[in-house]
Amino acid sequence: MGVGGNFWDLLKPYARAEGFDFLRNKRVAVDLSFWIVQHENAIKAHALKPHLRLTFFRTINLFSKFGAFPVFVVDGTPSLLKSQARITRFYRSSGIELSSLPVADGVPVERNPVFSRYVQECVELLELLGIPVLNAKGEAEALCSQLNSEGHVDACITADSDAFLFGAKCIIKSFCPNSKEPFECYNMSDIEAGLGLKRKHFIAISLLIGNDHDLKGVQGIGLDTALRFVKSFSEEDVLNRLHEIGNGKFSPFPTSIKSADNCADMDGNSSSRKQLHCSFCGHPGSKRDHMKFSCGYCITDDDEGCIRKPEGFTCACLSCDMVRKQKGQKRLEDWYTKICHKIAEEPKFPRDEIIEMYLCNDNGCFPASDGPCISWGRPKIEFLIDFLNFHLRWGPFYTRRQIFPMMSTIFLRDVANNPVENLLLEKYEFDSIKRVKVRYGYQFYVINWKCVVGNVICTIPPHESGMQQEDEVELDEFVDLLDDSDIPEVNAGDGCSFLLTDENMELVKAAFPAEVERFLQEQEMKELKKRKNSTPRSQVIEHSSSSSSRNIQLNITEFFRSTKMQNRSKQEEQSKNSDILDGGTTKGKREASSPNLSKSVRRRLLFN
Known part of the structure; x- marks a missing residue:
């Protein structure tokens, strides 16, 4: 929902993962329809009235666990363009020919009565919880964005990407369950810094690739093409240029469009003629001049002549570079002209009512001068x-x-x-x-x-x-x-x-x-x-050995450790005494029994 052409994928690199305290003491506008639609089908067969259950638990957790102050926004009457787009989307999903598509003649198509009843029940629940609920004139995300842009709330919770077109500054698109960073947050400032696009640029992109109010857009133009096209204009000029192109008045080729081969010579002194090149080495000059002596580009030690050019060779001289720039510029001009022709062939492009709807700042059912009345009360428990x-x-x-x-x-x-x-x-x-x-x-x-x-x-x-x-x-x-x-x-x-x-x-x-x-x-x-209370390990061992002398029962680990140490000390004393009595003979035998000697040598030394 929102802008077509996988618009969220374009913004995904600029998303932030925010933690638990991101919404602490912040006011946040919630698109109520987004919550109901998001989980209605997921748990429909597992709970009684899941829209009420989820709204209840989500509101309490958003208020208590995350410390936010939620403000819920309800959709109003859909516009004629939105009604026509809904009919078109229904026919497409049903496989019905669009030629039999009815036209909404001045009467908006009412919302699903069952869904409207769900929304009304959720509104009653929220009012009993003491949470403020605002009614939008049209789309709920439009009022959420207006509240955000005017500073009444700090963020919006919605999955409609056209909230950026309505002027939203901070959007929370989804929640990541069981994560240290549960919020996937999009800030308009990050997107502007990364893509170099602003609000009117996004409106121009939606007009080219389609949106909730005009599903088709311009035939043959995708997201990448539209992005590259609108980047060539400033925010103040982009919508005016679309009007001129739509009326058949092609504006001059914008010099801000750049290709991978760079732009043409900025001095305007480029020559359309290519300098003569050697067919053997590919460098400037004739082949006859390069037969005896190598050219300045092919320097060899023995001066035997030029080197044969390899396969796929590209000359880097000034003449060839200038020709490549001219060809790249010509391709860009042809591409720009082709896009302009596609736009001009689209009837009634751009639609002024869509632009006015996105730029409108009167989306709520309250006086624009007074602003919304937002206050949080206490739950009416009984x-x-x-x-x-x-x-x-x-x-x-x-x-x-x-x-x-x-x-x-x-x-x-x-x-x-x-x-x-x-x-x-x-x-x-x-x-x-x-x-x-x-x-x-x-x-x-x-x-x-x-x-x-x-x-x-x-x-x-x-x-x-x-x-x-x-x-x-x-x-x-x-x-x-x-x-x-x-x-x-x-x-x-x-x-x-x-x-x-x-x-x-x-x-x-x-x-x-x-x-x-x-x-x-x-x-x-x-x-x-x-x-x-914590003692080192060595002290624990000494304490265990001393406790055995006091006839205190030891556990099996301490018992074997203490007896092993006692036996080792007895062996050391016996070896010292034998060394003294034998006058060093035992020591000599011990040295003689070194494992570095062979077995036979050690036997002779032992019995001699």
Whole structure:
């Protein structure tokens, strides 16, 4: 979807792999239709209403796990051009002749009613979660791009490549599951630096190769040709040049187009005549002049004449180089003229309504002067429980357990901004930091939330837990980081009940700095104790040998090691005593029994 001709492959080298904290405290616009379409077919047979389930888990994880502030955008009424393109795409996929293609005469084709119902249900869910939802006049990616270009959001989540044509600055195309860098991010600044193309260049490319509003583009022009063609014009001039060429007014050949053979002589003093060359060596001059003496290009020691030119020889003299440049320039001019003729043959090219749509900055259903009203509220838990019970058959305890990570994130943010005594969900208080957890290379604090009122919400009755168990098992292989839910663990001790959640370390430090300082001091004390208690290996061996003298039972490793050392010491003492008594005879025999001597010699030395 978006620009045709594998446009994403052109931008792939300039993608960045961003980590967990990339969206922390950032506002991000999400194309809701992209999420629904992306996974509707993937898990359709494995879950009840997957569009609601995925929207629920993805929103919570985007908000709590990655720390983002999502803003969802919903498609509006499609334009007439988009409606006609949809009909064309449907006929092509169905194998129906395009000659029988109906024409949308001033009436846009409405969206699929089933899909529209899915979108509306997701909107109701998001509003209950307290997430802002904006309605676009036309395409959702157009409003996402406008919000990004005007600074209302920091990034867009969409797979439509024409978001760059609408003015987006930062696009997150996909998520990489189970990765240290889960976000595949495209920045317009990186693309401009790498390709040398800007927004209007991309619009010109989409007009040439096709887009969601004009599928065919210009016949005979692909992505590589369009890229090379638009690079010859500046951003301010490229669309005007396309209008002139489309009207049959061919502009002069742009000198900015370069070939592999370089451009023509910049001084304009090139000669169209090629200098006479020797047919034997291939260098300037006649063959008769090169018969007796070698030319300046063929220098030999014995001066026997020129050297025969090898196969595939190319002369590098100024005359030949100039001729090659002129031929390359002529090929470029012919190529440019050919492209201009193809563009001129296309009727109604370029279509002004497509250009105006891409350059429009009024894509939302709100006053352009006032701007969008974006605010995040608190989840309406009781209404949310009834909604999910009706659509997904989730019990109240299960819903409260799944919503808990989002509520804990909101609680920590509130405490960081306004440190007052309060309870999470009017039931839990911050107790302590249990440990540091490493997940995909990133560290989190595992927080103990102490239940001070009633029972833990995660105590799920059997009939409710069994309701979801089958879905969770089947869905494990389909979900990624955004779809996977972080269910709080339950812990009990000292007559109290606790819930354990993974929280961002910086957020916890901002909300409870004293608790973090206390935890770090405890960790330092534990490390010091470990260092004191740890002893070198040599000390362990000495301790084991001394313990045997005190009639302390040894393990099998220490026993054999100690007896081996004792036997070795006894042998050394006996050898010293024998050396003293024999006056060095034993030492001589030992030296005589060196393995460097033969066996017979060693036998004679031993018995003599």
